Amino acid sequence: MTSGPGGRAHGPAFLFDLDGTLLDSVYQHVVAWHEALLDAGIAVPAWSVHRRIGMSGGLFLGALAHETGRAFDEHDVGRLTAAHAAAFERMRASVRPLPGARELLAHLSEREVPWAIATSGLDASARPALALLGVPDAVLVTRDDVRHAKPDPDLFLAAATAIGADPSHCLVVGDSVWDLLASRRAGILGLGVMTGGYGAGELERAGAYRVYEDPADLLDRLYEVGVRPS
Amino acid sequence: MTSGPGGRAHGPAFLFDLDGTLLDSVYQHVVAWHEALLDAGIAVPAWSVHRRIGMSGGLFLGALAHETGRAFDEHDVGRLTAAHAAAFERMRASVRPLPGARELLAHLSEREVPWAIATSGLDASARPALALLGVPDAVLVTRDDVRHAKPDPDLFLAAATAIGADPSHCLVVGDSVWDLLASRRAGILGLGVMTGGYGAGELERAGAYRVYEDPADLLDRLYEVGVRPS
Numbered sequence: 001m002t003s004g005p006g007g008r009a010h011g012p013a014f015l016f017d018l019d020g021t022l023l024d025s026v027y028q029h030v031v032a033w034h035e036a037l038l039d040a041g042i043a044v045p046a047w048s049v050h051r052r053i054g055m056s057g058g059l060f061l062g063a064l065a066h067e068t069g070r071a072f073d074e075h076d077v078g079r080l081t082a083a084h085a086a087a088f089e090r091m092r093a094s095v096r097p098l099p100g101a102r103e104l105l106a107h108l109s110e111r112e113v114p115w116a117i118a119t120s121g122l123d124a125s126a127r128p129a130l131a132l133l134g135v136p137d138a139v140l141v142t143r144d145d146v147r148h149a150k151p152d153p154d155l156f157l158a159a160a161t162a163i164g165a166d167p168s169h170c171l172v173v174g175d176s177v178w179d180l181l182a183s184r185r186a187g188i189l190g191l192g193v194m195t196g197g198y199g200a201g202e203l204e205r206a207g208a209y210r211v212y213e214d215p216a217d218l219l220d221r222l223y224e225v226g227v228r229p230s
Numbered sequence: 231m232t233s234g235p236g237g238r239a240h241g242p243a244f245l246f247d248l249d250g251t252l253l254d255s256v257y258q259h260v261v262a263w264h265e266a267l268l269d270a271g272i273a274v275p276a277w278s279v280h281r282r283i284g285m286s287g288g289l290f291l292g293a294l295a296h297e298t299g300r301a302f303d304e305h306d307v308g309r310l311t312a313a314h315a316a317a318f319e320r321m322r323a324s325v326r327p328l329p330g331a332r333e334l335l336a337h338l339s340e341r342e343v344p345w346a347i348a349t350s351g352l353d354a355s356a357r358p359a360l361a362l363l364g365v366p367d368a369v370l371v372t373r374d375d376v377r378h379a380k381p382d383p384d385l386f387l388a389a390a391t392a393i394g395a396d397p398s399h400c401l402v403v404g405d406s407v408w409d410l411l412a413s414r415r416a417g418i419l420g421l422g423v424m425t426g427g428y429g430a431g432e433l434e435r436a437g438a439y440r441v442y443e444d445p446a447d448l449l450d451r452l453y454e455v456g457v458r459p460s
Binding site for chain 1: 250254256257258260261264265268273275276277279280321324326328329424425426427428429431432435444
């Protein structure tokens, strides 16, 4: 693939979510948040934690406050965040790249298709994942770089800017409805992957143009979204 | 509610799945299986483990063998089962009844609506959950009682027999597509709950007559499935 005017390749650029899309880490995050909340006396069923993975931490705690009738001050938030991080750390050894994730990113780079990673997570927790994915120098946009994380559009818009891509020429790839809501608000077409534990129908209803099983499935059918075979 | 001829109450009898339906334990099982498999050198993404929770253990390992091209002998199965049990044990403290589960069972008992629990799990791991649910003497049918677990119909049929209920007067309540497949094969109407992490659409497509958020939601609208207010 050759680059067009302004360095942009012909065909779409890709903006990837991280947890659940490239990394097999959603279930560890669910169990870690569930434990951290229970330890703080906040009983929230695990499935409702699962449904909120990928949204901004502030919005997540705001939803919990609304549902449990508890107010969280800065101290509570700090304590919960630390308890989640500690619980997740105990499970980190089981976090792996999802099938095809490394190969998909390598293939796009080789073809000079621009791509970036945009996550609601913090830079400190997201950056170590890049080595795991074989892309230590990837363009990474995190919670630290924007005012609002997903489902606000800021992360994906910042990621598009970071790789010099027009949002209308981008595709978001995400595993959760929060990615798809953020992509729609950014005016970017969204693709779903089932690796975060949402069913295909749920992702389609949230606006996914198409749903792939995992990154390997997307790599295998990249032509379906306009990446021309060489 | 009064009992009809043969001791059967007017209105439906209920056959409940356990994990993910009455107990908030699905995500701990996912992480425990995921870890046990990784430790045995079997890399299976967590979401695909999640989608198989609730099916018979034999079928689960058969599916893995098919997908990974590995054969599991009796020794492997024993080792994996023990590794899962050990990993789950470390997370058992976070297993709680789901919202409304205790209240729903108590309400049905008080109204003399017959009910039983039918699980693909083993008796040894399921029985301790009964105390947690406040029903130490509940009718419990497990993997140990039947030839084939879910999605075969055996467990639900045995549970109906155990409470003297005609399957055509029963309702299965489950969180997974395996419960719904088993209920359809048993000729029993199925209801879904979202507490196992499946979306409502997925449960409906699998045959759920109706989907409730959790046991509390079902309790609140029991009249919708034919339990007459007193």
